[in-house]
Amino acid sequence: MNQEILSIQFLALIHDIDKFYQRAYGSKNKENYTYRFCKEVLGLDEELSAVFTDGECKYAKLIERANCISNEIDSEEDSNYLEDNSVRLKSIFSEIDFGKERKKAYFNLNKIDCSTYPQKTMEVENRYKELWDAFEDSVKGICTNGINKYAFDRMYAMLFEYTTLIPDSNLYKDGSFVSLFDHSKLTSAIAGCLLEHQTDSFYMYEFDVSGIQKFIFKVVEGSSTKKGIAKALRGRSSYINLLTNAITYSILDKFDLTESNIIFNTGGGGTILLPFEENIDSILKDVERPVKEALFEMFGDTITFVSAYVEMNAEELKVFKQEKALTLKMKLDENKSKKYNELFKRDNFFFQMSTSQNKCNLCGNEIDDDIERCSTCNAIEHISDFYHKDTFNKLGYKAKINTHTTSYIN
DSSP: OOHHHHHHHHHHHTTTHHHHHHHHHOGGGOTTHHHHIIIIIIOOOHHHHGGGTOTTSHHHHHHHHHHHHHHHHHOOOOSOBOOOTTOOEEOGGGGOOOSSOOOOOEEOSOOGGGOOOOBSSOOOOOOHHHHHHHHHHHHTTTTTTOSOHHHHHHHHHHHHHHHTTSBSOSOBTTOBSSBHHHHHHHHHHHHHHHHHHOOSEEEEEEEEEEOHHHHHHGGGTTGGGOSOHHHHHHHHHHHHHHHHHHHHHHHHHHHTOOGGGEEEEETTEEEEEEEOOTTHHHHHHHHHHHHHHHHHHHHTTSSEEEEEEEEEEHHHHHTOSHHHHHHHHHHHHHHHTTTTHHHHTOTTOOOOOOOOOEEOTTTOOEEOTTOSSOHHHHHHHHHHHHHHSHHHHHHTHHHHHHHHHSOSOO
16 A cells, blocks of 8 residues: 555544544643554654644645635534533434434544434533543554554544544534544545645545345245345345445545545445546456456356546535535436446357356355355355354444454455
């Protein structure tokens, strides 16, 4: 991975760590705290730690620019200001209109794995010190050997765990919708994009996996005569999640970016912030082509994916709403109608009818006469077994954090 991009994204990820510390120990100890955190807690060398004291260095200027863009994206209209540690993170669901009176709801200060449903009233107890001390212990010394992928993944995971339920700003009297983790992550993503070309142009890339329902529920047909339906459904659902991750991390790997650039990623699709590149189309095709070919070889036309991207400048990124979002969706829909074009252009592309009379006893695909299940169903069964093992369940939320921050592309 590009070391310079990794370094700038790591430093941008922790640029606001002083907010967390300040709320735990008070503003009188805030001065240059991020610098001291890098040196004393993380074990980072002087040159990189000094980014937070020397505002004229290249990295400092890039992080400041990324932070300004991120702040404008995250800004909220609120006329009531109150700098107070009692301010909490608001639940976005309190803004959904069901035709009834909407009630505000807040998250208590907790690690993400200890979170509960949003509450109607804010808690009074201030737990920042307790959370900070635990966070500090979890990241102590991770940069002793410099900023590497392990250090980034560890910091990303711990910030996700400890700051997802912490508001980025404690100035909004009625609470904030933006968490400290989300703001830090977005700043890191933008900084990584700015570094290469130092231009305020970006690409928003989106992909969509098609055929999910057909793929998952294919095994249900004639279910009264089949065994292992539950395991097959669980495995196929997990496979879609793994496939989505594989596509996402393939794109990140090609651009030497980190998990910070994942705007949205879930079973069936994802959105990624990419830097401006003159030959963006050919770069993306180089990544996507082998994945599409592999999917076609394995599943035929059952599982496919299409993608689209739009260019935008910093101002358009700040207000990424109607016009650009609709343009991206329209491009994605248009590409769905020609998703096989690249495959049809292959010199070795051909279709051959199967001569086998034997079918897989789960999915119904044609297979050799001397076996009962196809290789795909066998592989998916192994995935299901892994997710169902007691050892996996005992890991609980830790497993979720690890899968959230570990690259599947090695």
